[in-house]
Amino acid sequence: MVQDLSDRSQYPARNRDGTLDVDLTSGKYLKLWQGPNHPGITGNMSVELTVCGDEVVEGKTHVGYLHRGFEKLMERRTFIQCFPIVCRICVPEPDFNEYCYAAAVEELAGVEIPEQAKWIRTLILEMGRFNSLMMYLGGQSGSLGLGVIGQWTTYVRDLMLDRFEELTGARIYHMFILPGGVRDTLPEGFDARMEETLREAERTMKDVWNVMFQNAVFRKRTIGVGYINPALFDDYGVTGPTARGGGVAKDVRRDQPYLAYPDLEFEVNVARDSDIYSRADVRRRDALQSIDLIRQILAKMPRTGPVMAKMPNMLHWKIPRGETYIRGECSRGEYGFYVVTDGSGYPRRVNVRGPSYTHAMALLERLIVNCNIADVAALLVSLHTYPPEIER
Amino acid sequence: MPITTVLSPFRAWKFLFQNPVTVRDPLTERPGAPRYRGFHQNDAEKCVGCGTCETICQNGAIDMIDVGLAPKDGDSGLRPRIDYGRCCWCALCVDVCMTGSLSMSNAYTWTDANADAFRFTPGVDKKPWDNDQLGYRRPEGHALHGKDRVEMAELEPEARIGTFDEIVAGYDVARARLEADRCVECGLCVATCPAHMAIPQYIKAVRDGDYERGLALLYETNPFSQVCGRVCTHKCETACAAGHEGDPIAIRWLKRHITDQVPHKDYVRIVGKPKKAAKGEAKTIAVVGAGPAGLTAAYDLARQGHKVVVYEVRKHPGGMPRYGIPEYRLPYDILDADIDVIRAMGVEIKCETRVGSDITMDELKAKNDAVILAIGLHLGRSTRIPGSDHADVRKAVDLLRQVTDEDPVDVPKSLVVIGGGNVAMDIARTMARLQMKAYGEVAVTVTALEDKAHFLADPDEIRECGEEGIDIVDARGPQEVVIDADGRVEGLRTWRVQSIFDAQGRFAPSYDESDERIHPGDMVIEAIGQAAGVDMLGEGLTEALEWNRGRIQVDADGRTSESWLWAIGDCVKGPDVVHAVADGHRAAKSILAAFEGKGDEA
């Protein structure tokens, strides 16, 4: 375990139970709530800050504003009935839930999905990654006052949602990756329209580069800010771009390839400095990589054959007793489903492991100490947090 | 900081000169994608109200409501109402829809100040998008349940034609579970089944492998479960929701599977012992005819602790299932096993006792608290065409009886059957087997008034006839049995039937007299229809009873105009095993009610 490196000599002493000895009436300290409604919060979550001047001496993450108890709800639903609700665990990148859930029950039931379905799933996951990263870029720049970037990225995200709509029949919650495969094949003319969208996305990414990453203000506010010591990564379960921004080339797509990833060519994006800028840049390059991967998928994927495995009657589907864990690399890091079955028609237990859970709880609470109030939003966003997956 | 990072952001100024990318709604209409999952559409004509959409909806957004449609075979009359306060547009309801009636339009914009407007019954409550062509349709080949029936092993035609061995092998456990798995438990079949058997429940028992529960469920409603598991007319399967977009569930074979899985010795234990009637409460009931109707009534009454004696004119009990249905469809030991269970309930069966001569109806009336008439349809009808009184013109029912009782039958080298029903198929196939045994070849011609599309026989029977080398000539109207100079039957002269039914579907044959054929045969077998032998009632009772178009008039429970007499089964309802079983239950219920003074004094 890495020791707390910050100099805490000027900050309040700790009580015997580890809590801070803060006397709010002294006038030295102030409690400040950032969120749940705050432009610098990526969703319904709040951070309870104790500040001294404009420096944070302690921060506590509060979640629960949209707790729906998905994991518990699934225990009351048949395996097919869980399918429509899992995507709702994570609004901006719902497809990982669909994939992980489907893959987990398929593995436990011994179902092998058709080849074309694997490619379509991969396509959807990359489209979802791109969209999620667009939201991130808008949020990260917005947290530093650059509102216009969010407008541009929302625009291309919307174009990608159009592609989602024509492929899956829905824009946000796609409900397309069923246990056994996917619902349908690509629609007529999809490739051409996707190419148009990708070109528009590339143009926008150039603008984002020029106006955000090449912006003195943005650089000033992010380079060297929000540093995470890579030695902490394992302590805090840091994965994905957050780890890759600190030089650790963790990527499930490469480390434990799934779906069509073994057939795709890509480099794992890394940056060295482990600050907000590094993480943002890794994500920017991830978005460009998604564009490339989507092109590769459309070029390589088979267009014939079934997209659903032969399945038993979904109304009575029972899965033998067992447990498994399925992970994938989502836009924010390792996303996984731990599923336990007991031979009945219902999951015994489903546990969703989202990267926000580790990033925005223990890690954030640690990083936030010594932070400037003005930097809290940028730091929080740089961990790419989606609160619903924390509380599930 | 390099100076470029100060200048670079100014490139955003270029957007000043660009057109906005936003859609000006509602000035610019933006339709949903062709696959978009918008508001539901339902073809209310096609929908059968099976409620499978409701079952799969994890949001509880669907209610099956009464929209004023009368329930009918295979259609509950209910239709799904969707609460859009709950719907999550996952479209599992569309994916699982058994008829394909449910779909989703690509309409997604709709505002209304009244929240209750967002709860409606698609296809019944008219909406602007009802006829939209675009929107989510279940992709071809995508299904959440199995569409194809699990194959049943059966004897190949070459192997079966020389013997009376049972043709159908029955499902093994693995196959039965696969087939049972296809059932969606909608229960539409239950109303159509005359005995209202607990079909979804016993199919579930097959899925669960709980055969004892399955058997108990069967015997609650049908003491001829083994028989019905083989030869039931399975109207339930025509009502099956799975039949709309695939094969109906093999309900009959699953029933048989349950009976096959439980050892016969365990039947009585599972079915349970009859009640003991309270002292002095036990009544005596006479049943005339030991077929399914009479024995079912006897079974029900005996289970309530009453004393039941069944009078049967033939050597063995069983009625038509024994004497009408050939052994290759229903082995005698299966029938005996069902009857053994009935006997185990204390029912006494007196065979070779002819009511009307050995004992009269008046005597039965005097000795018993109630009498049930279940005499079936055992008199074969004749066409009465010229030559039909020849000794080698036989009636199918008589010949089938002879075969069953192992009375000697003169097997002709070739023969012609008149009739297109199951009895015609039964006698044709029976005689074919006898011919095979005697001469090593089959020469049977079946002629029927109906064309093949309107045959009364089961399609399976017709197919199997063909497989067994029987020649079926449809749409032939018999005109004369041709007799040669030596007085021997030579064949059957027929005219082609141009049409047999008029536009209203009523019988109105018209012949093409120019298309005349003679079907050669040493014997002609008439298998056109049957009648009940009601002479045994005696003149007095015949006069006393009310009649309805040639049949004894009965109320819904089978009670005749004589308060002590019930008449049930084929003789009042027409031929069908499971209808007879249902009749037996109704009569028993009615008699029990009468005993308790709920009905009229018996």
Added chain:
Amino acid sequence: MSKGHDRLKVLTTVGEVFAVAIEFERTARDFYVALAPKVSKSIRYLVEELAEEEQNHFDLFTAMAARADMAGVLAAEIQRPASDRKFSDCVHLPDLGEHPDDQAVLQYALMREHAAMEQYRALADETPAGSLRDLFAYLANEETKHKNELEAVYYDTVHSGGV
């Protein structure tokens, strides 16, 4: 129509045709009324229905013949149709035995209705367009309907149960 058919034709009056028709219906009615008590109660409904049907026809013809405006029509001469002989034959009573069954009764009734149907249809064909022709066409239609109903009953009674 063949030449031979034409040669058989002789003239008759509408009045004569009507007289034969009334007799045809009357004898049939009497026959069924007399038969009813002889048959088993189980099929008596059949005979009673037939008697009632013939009574209706008898009433219709009688009422028609009695109408004042029919006098001219009845006197009109028309071609005697070829089916006339068969029709007249039906006036004679058949022997159905002591206790005929439903099939025998139905077969007889069908034969009668068929003859009547053919008779009126032939008369309608022979008569020039006008009210008289309409009348015969109407009668032919009536008999056809009746025959159709009987055929359906026959199918239900004799053929059903063969399933």
Added chain:
Amino acid sequence: MQDLQTRLAQHTDLGEWTQQRADLAFVTVAREHLHGLLRHLRDHEGFTHLVLLTAVDWLEDGQFQLTYLMNNRAAARDIGVRVLIPREGADMDSIHDLWPTAATYQRELREMFGIDFPGSPRVDEEFILEGWRDMPPYRRDFDTLKYAQEEFAERPGRVSKDPETHMKQKLYPDGA
């Protein structure tokens, strides 16, 4: 992963080993071996990444299963360590000293399953369910449907008919 099993078995009393995939195995150990095993896996077997820590309620058996899932990135494989503890008065030794992030998981397990981890930082602080007074809701005996019915009003006017029952009522109400 046979090699790993063999090596671990040399110094830890391993229970049931389940090879789920080529790169994923689950192993059951007694609670007293857990801490040592996890430390060993982390320090000597390369399983440095604590993927998740969660519980499964085996209500019928009166046990909770705790699953500690660990990942060895270099070897691209995972091991899930299962520990069964009694449901009654459930508690478990904290592993926050091995992975600080474990404190978050343990705090959630405390709240959602009622499993105590004495010594784990802020383990008694409310996490998601601020103001919750009922039993820990992720326990199997907590009935979500019953809770929802008691806490929330159903939308009025909703009624649904079962096709089979409806047809019986309309077509053969007396059952025959």
